[in-house]
Amino acid sequence: MSLTVVRTTLADCEQICRKALTKVGLPATAAGIVAENITSAERDGCASHGMFRLPGYCESLRNGKINAEAVPVSSFPAPGCVVVDAGGGLSLPARNVGLPLLVERARSQGVATLVISRAFHFAALWPDVEALAAKHGLVAFAFLNSKAFVAHAPGGVKPLYGTNPFAFSCPRLSSDGGLSEEPLVFDQASAAMARGDMQLAARSGTPLPPGAALDANGEPTVDAAAGLQGAQLPFGGHKGSSIALMVELLAASLGGDAFAFEALASDSGDGGPTKHGELILAIDPGRCGGQGREAFLARVETLMTHIEAEALEAGASGRSLRLPSQRRFQNRKRTPVEGIEISEDLYQRCLNLAGDDP
Amino acid sequence: MSLTVVRTTLADCEQICRKALTKVGLPATAAGIVAENITSAERDGCASHGMFRLPGYCESLRNGKINAEAVPVSSFPAPGCVVVDAGGGLSLPARNVGLPLLVERARSQGVATLVISRAFHFAALWPDVEALAAKHGLVAFAFLNSKAFVAHAPGGVKPLYGTNPFAFSCPRLSSDGGLSEEPLVFDQASAAMARGDMQLAARSGTPLPPGAALDANGEPTVDAAAGLQGAQLPFGGHKGSSIALMVELLAASLGGDAFAFEALASDSGDGGPTKHGELILAIDPGRCGGQGREAFLARVETLMTHIEAEALEAGASGRSLRLPSQRRFQNRKRTPVEGIEISEDLYQRCLNLAGDDP
Numbered sequence: 001m002s003l004t005v006v007r008t009t010l011a012d013c014e015q016i017c018r019k020a021l022t023k024v025g026l027p028a029t030a031a032g033i034v035a036e037n038i039t040s041a042e043r044d045g046c047a048s049h050g051m052f053r054l055p056g057y058c059e060s061l062r063n064g065k066i067n068a069e070a071v072p073v074s075s076f077p078a079p080g081c082v083v084v085d086a087g088g089g090l091s092l093p094a095r096n097v098g099l100p101l102l103v104e105r106a107r108s109q110g111v112a113t114l115v116i117s118r119a120f121h122f123a124a125l126w127p128d129v130e131a132l133a134a135k136h137g138l139v140a141f142a143f144l145n146s147k148a149f150v151a152h153a154p155g156g157v158k159p160l161y162g163t164n165p166f167a168f169s170c171p172r173l174s175s176d177g178g179l180s181e182e183p184l185v186f187d188q189a190s191a192a193m194a195r196g197d198m199q200l201a202a203r204s205g206t207p208l209p210p211g212a213a214l215d216a217n218g219e220p221t222v223d224a225a226a227g228l229q230g231a232q233l234p235f236g237g238h239k240g241s242s243i244a245l246m247v248e249l250l251a252a253s254l255g256g257d258a259f260a261f262e263a264l265a266s267d268s269g270d271g272g273p274t275k276h277g278e279l280i281l282a283i284d285p286g287r288c289g290g291q292g293r294e295a296f297l298a299r300v301e302t303l304m305t306h307i308e309a310e311a312l313e314a315g316a317s318g319r320s321l322r323l324p325s326q327r328r329f330q331n332r333k334r335t336p337v338e339g340i341e342i343s344e345d346l347y348q349r350c351l352n353l354a355g356d357d358p
Numbered sequence: 359m360s361l362t363v364v365r366t367t368l369a370d371c372e373q374i375c376r377k378a379l380t381k382v383g384l385p386a387t388a389a390g391i392v393a394e395n396i397t398s399a400e401r402d403g404c405a406s407h408g409m410f411r412l413p414g415y416c417e418s419l420r421n422g423k424i425n426a427e428a429v430p431v432s433s434f435p436a437p438g439c440v441v442v443d444a445g446g447g448l449s450l451p452a453r454n455v456g457l458p459l460l461v462e463r464a465r466s467q468g469v470a471t472l473v474i475s476r477a478f479h480f481a482a483l484w485p486d487v488e489a490l491a492a493k494h495g496l497v498a499f500a501f502l503n504s505k506a507f508v509a510h511a512p513g514g515v516k517p518l519y520g521t522n523p524f525a526f527s528c529p530r531l532s533s534d535g536g537l538s539e540e541p542l543v544f545d546q547a548s549a550a551m552a553r554g555d556m557q558l559a560a561r562s563g564t565p566l567p568p569g570a571a572l573d574a575n576g577e578p579t580v581d582a583a584a585g586l587q588g589a590q591l592p593f594g595g596h597k598g599s600s601i602a603l604m605v606e607l608l609a610a611s612l613g614g615d616a617f618a619f620e621a622l623a624s625d626s627g628d629g630g631p632t633k634h635g636e637l638i639l640a641i642d643p644g645r646c647g648g649q650g651r652e653a654f655l656a657r658v659e660t661l662m663t664h665i666e667a668e669a670l671e672a673g674a675s676g677r678s679l680r681l682p683s684q685r686r687f688q689n690r691k692r693t694p695v696e697g698i699e700i701s702e703d704l705y706q707r708c709l710n711l712a713g714d715d716p
Contacts, residue, residue, distance in 0.1 A: 079467050080470070081469060111439060113646050152668070238682075249497075254649075256647060281469070288473060300607065306617070307518065
C-alpha cells in the first residue's frame with residue numbers, strides 16, 4: 001500500500017467516477033447517481049465508501065454480475081408500502097426511484113416502508129436517510145445486510161451475519177425556523193469494526209482492538225490477517241449480535257432477498273458488492289403523534305441543545321462529547337474548499353478505469 | 359437483603375399483585391392487566407420486572423403520582439398512526455387499548471405506529487411486541503425511555519439518557535404451518551447493565567464489570583455504589599450511545615413526552631416509575647415486501663434453522679450459542695410446574711401490600 005497521496009478536488013473525483021462507470025456500460029443517469037454518492041462520501045471524509053469502491057463497482061459491472069441496464073420497477077403492495085425491484089442492478093438508482101414514493105406515502109399515511117429488492121448496494125448508508133430528514137422533515141431508518149463476515153455472539157465462530165449497518169435520521173430545526181441541513185444522522189455497522197478498516201490493518205500489520213475478531217479456529221485475535229480468515233465480532237457483545245440479526249431479517253426477508261450466509265456462499269469473489277435487499281422506513285413525526293411538525297421539532301431541539309450544552313462543558317474540561325455525524329458535517333464544509341486526499345495507487349487505478357492518462 | 363427465598367406459584371403471585379393494586383385504588387381491569395404482566399415476568403425468569411416492581415407501582419398509585427382512574431383515549435392522527443393518551447395513568451392499560459388498533463392499521467396499511475403518551479411504564483418491554491409476532495404475525499419494535507441514568511459515550515459524565523430499552527419481534531413458523539408461539543424476540547436496554555442489577559450489586563458489594571459505570575467524578579468505576587451516584591454507561595461505546603439517543607427521540611419526542619433528563623429533574627423519588635412516552639411500530643411482513651406471509655415465514659425459517667444448526671454444532675464443541683429469548687421460553691415451560699422463588703423480604707412486603715396475613 002502506497003502512503004503517497006494525491007490531492008484533488010471533489011469535481012475531479014466525480015468526473016473520474018462518472019467516466020469509469022459509463023465506460024463499463026452504466027447509463028449516464030445511473031452513473032451520475034453513483035458518482036455523486038462516491039463523491040459525497042469523499043466530501044464527508046469517509047474514504048472507505050469513496051473512490052475505494054470504484055474498482056469493485058466497475059469490475060462487477062464489467063463482468064455482468066451487476067446488470068448495468070436494469071430498470072427499477074416500483075409497486076405498492078399496501079397503502080403504506082413501496083417496493084422497488086432493482087432487477088439485479090445497482091441499489092442507488094432503485095433507491096432514487098423509491099424515495100419520492102416513500103416520502104409521498106409517509107406524508108399521506110403517517111408512516112411508510114420502502115423495500116429495495118434484488119439490488120447491489122456498495123455505498124454508505126447515511127445518504128439513504130439524511131435527505132429524508134433534511135429535505136422532508138421525516139424520521140427515517142435504513143437497514144442493509146451484506147455477505148457474511150460477522151459471527152453470532154456469544155458462541156458463534158463462523159461468519160453468519162453481514163456487517164449489517166443501520167442508519168437513523170431525525171430532522172432538526174434551523175435557525176430560520178425551517179429544516180436544518182444538518183439533521184441528527186447516524187450510520188453504524190453491527191460489526192465492531194468496518195471490514196475495510198480491518199483490511200487496511202491487515203495490509204499495514206496494525207493490531208486490531210480486542211473484541212473485534214476471531215481467528216479461523218474461533219479464538220479471539222488481534223491479528224487482522226487472522227481475523228480476515230476467521231470472523232468479525234459484533235459490537236457490544238450479545239446486544240450487538242441481536243441487532244445484527246434484526247438487520248438481517250429486516251433487510252433480507254421482507255423482500256425475499258439473500259441472507260448474508262447465502263450471499264457469501266454464492267459470491268463470485270470479484271471484489272464488488274453482493275446482491276441484497278434493503279428496508280427504508282419513514283415516519284412523518286408531526287402526524288405520527290398528532291402534535292404537528294413545529295411542536296415535534298421544538299421537542300427535538302430541547303434534547304439537542306441540552307446535549308450541546310453538555311458537549312461545551314465537556315470541551316471545557318478537555319473531554320470530547322459529540323453528536324453523531326458532527327465530523328461528517330465539519331468535513332463537508334472543509335473539503336469543497338481544501339479538496340480531498342486519495343492514495344496515489346488508488347487514484348491511478350481509478351484514472352485508468354476512467355481511461356484518462358495520469 | 360435476605361437471601362432466604364419463598365417458593366410459590368404463579369397463581370399466588372398474580373393474586374397478591376391483583377389484591378395489592380386494587381387496594382391502592384386501581385380498578386379491577388387495570389389491576390388484572392398489571393398483575394398479569396408482573397406474573398409473566400416471574401414466569402419467564404425475569405425477577406427484575408416481577409414482584410420486585412409491585413411496591414413501586416403501589417406507592418405511586420397510593421400517593422397519586424399515577425392516576426389510578428385514568429381512562430386511555432385513542433385517536434388516529436393519520437391512516438397509519440394510532441395515539442393513545444394514557445392521561446397520566448399506567449402504560450399497560452393504555453397499551454391494551456392501542457394494540458388492537460395498531461394490529462388493524464398494520465394490516466390495512468402494511469405498516470403502522472402506536473404512540474402511547476403521558477403514561478407510567480414500569481414493566482418489561484418484550485410483552486409489548488411478543489404477541490404482535492406470535493398472535494398476529496407482525497414484525498414489531500417498541501422503544502421506551504426512562505428517567506436519566508446513562509451518560510453519552512464517549513465524553514459524557516452525567517446521566518443524560520434513560521436505560522432506554524428497545525424490543526424487536528419477528529414471527530416464526532410453527533411445525534403445523536401456523537404462527538409459532540415462540541417468535542424471535544429481544545428486549546435490550548441501551549445501558550450496559552440493568553439498573554436493577556446495579557442496585558443488587560451495590561447491596562451485595564459485588565464489583566461491576568468494567569465499562570458499566572462512571573463515579574460522581576466521571577471516572578470509570580467497578581464500585582456499584584459509586585456508579586449509582588455517578589452515571590451508567592451505554593453498551594457498546596459510541597454505537598450504544600447513538601441507540602440510546604435514538605430511543606430517547608422515538609419514545610419521547612413523537613408524543614411530546616418527557617426526555618429522561620426532564621423526568622429525572624421532576625422525579626418525586628417515590629421508587630415508582632416516571633411519566634413517559636412509548637413508540638410501538640408494526641409491519642405486516644407479508645404485505646410490506648409484496649411476497650405474502652407464507653413466503654416471508656419460509657425465508658425467516660431459512661435463517662433461523664441455519665442459526666439453530668450452528669447452535670447445535672456449538673453445543674457439541676462446548677460453546678453456548680443461543681437465539682435471543684430462548685431462556686425466557688425455557689423458563690416459561692418450567693415455572694408453571696415448578697413454581698417461582700421470591701426473596702422472603704420482598705414476598706412479605708408484597709403480602710403486606712395485599713393486606714394478607716403471612
